[in-house]
Amino acid sequence: MSRPHWRLILNGKSAGNDALRDAVHALRERGVQLEVRVTWEDGDAERHVAEAIEHGVDTIIAAGGDGTLSEVAQTLAHRDEDAATLPSLGLVPLGTANDFASAAGIPDDPLQALALIEHAAARPVDLLDIDADGKHWWCANVASGGFGTEVTVETDEGLKKMLGGLAYLVTGISRLGRIDPIQARLQAPGFSWEGGFIALGIGNGRQAGGGQVLCPDALVDDGLLDITVIPDLSGEVGATFAALVKGGKQGALEQVATRMQAAWVQIDAPQPITLNLDGEPVQARRFRIACVPARIRMHLPADSALLAATRADAALQPG
Template sequence: MATHWRLILNGKSAGNDAVRDAVVAMRAGGATLDVRVTWERGDAARYVDEAVDDGVHCVIAGGGDGSLGEVAAALAERHEDAATLPALAAMPLGTANDFATAATIPLDPHDALRLVADTPAHAIDMLRVEADGVRHWCINLASGGFGTEVTVETDDGLKKLLGGLAYLVTGIAKMGRIEPVAAHVHGEGVDWRGALIALGIGNGRQAGGGQLLCPDARIDDGLLDLTIIPELEGELATTVATLVREGRGAALERVGERGRMRAVTIEAQDGEIALNLDGEPVQARRFAIACVPARLRMHLPEHCPLLAPARLALR
């Protein structure tokens, strides 16, 4: 049976010649590949619904982490199970491409499409996030504290000029004015209260232009990875500089609290907390986050680091 793909392309990338060439090449090779371009909020969800109705086999998110998260969320929100939904794929075209980098998805548009043709779709988890009773979905990472502020405040013009380095520049500029967030974080085996400067709840591993907040996370283990970086008097500037500059897991082990669980709750102790969900900032007093196992299927590289080794062997 012939396969039918649909590329949902972020409007910012509509004039990308490499994308156009990749689509033309795949069509010349026999692929049925339609393209839809987003213009405003809600377009991606509408195009996903249209793809399901049209019997599309794979929906490809063309854009950055936010575009991938929007398409993945629209798929996850539907009532069908993963086996009957279109598979998901990514064409990384953003500034940071944090999910694609951690998953080793090719950044070249043609190679990203070849990945869809050459690899089977693999079951992946999604994070279901209830923010003061409003449901959201997250494919990569929910991050809070310093990392969220950096991502939200990085200027679009700076991102165009410097790429992922823009997050580093913004982060260094903020180091002298970091305000810790008071929170209660609790779940299986974790009951933490205090002031934090960074928080990561991972399906994926990194966010904010390379900040490696959940270095051991797997996208198919049915569990979320939690990292808390507490306020550290005296060591604060050094610690944050290390995280922003290098994003090393070793720094997390030195200063952070980490755990792995099926669900976690974050409650603000004063006002609201902002979490960045795949690039989308959400503010709430209470976040209830659960890992939903095998919610979608996704085309990933053969030796993707985000897949559990035992499951890789079964492919």
């Protein structure tokens, strides 16, 4: 049996990470053929992935944040080969925002993350395929828009428990005053929504912006987008929200949100809007976002909350 052959693609900002260096040495001592390539400028990840495939690498590892993961996943996704014939994808979280890793349960410690890749079988996972006014993008985690793309705020943990995962909005509103809603129309199979929103999440993963849980039920292997729209908190919606908060209602913000699942969604806006695609801001008047099932294979914990099998197992538990 040949020894595993891995290629680690490291974000240049983390090139001096001593813990990662030690972890790489440890895996080499355990018999893994592990080479490191560093990205410094646009196009590096594409070149490193092409080189890895040419060299017959078994697994490509993205070492960095959500942007690095998405960049490496994108280079795999737009190749002509079938997912089953491409190298599997692993992740070592090193970025300032590791939203995908956090939701998936991937360890922060580089040695533990590499050990997960060593022992956990690669599973088919979905990706988001995005057309923005004719330009093409791929996204591994969440496409987010509105308030959450422009402002990151520290939110009290107690407030999160009372109001739910989108409590950061309340904190931000209290700090910044009025937030102007973004006008748009969303269309998906069996669904249509039009109006002003202050936050929008279209998820393969669950959270973005350093812990903002926009799509709390998203799964990476169900072939569906999870869509969350938080409408303008004024008028009747604002009155409903205020009543819920005053009554101490759990998950108040979630109760005024519109949530749905769909294979694709189209967003049309009268003025250009910005969506954050795993840290990459993209501006357009029309976005069409589709879920591409099982586009890549990724090493995730067997009990990851992002896997459909984990949810099915939980549903079978007594009580």
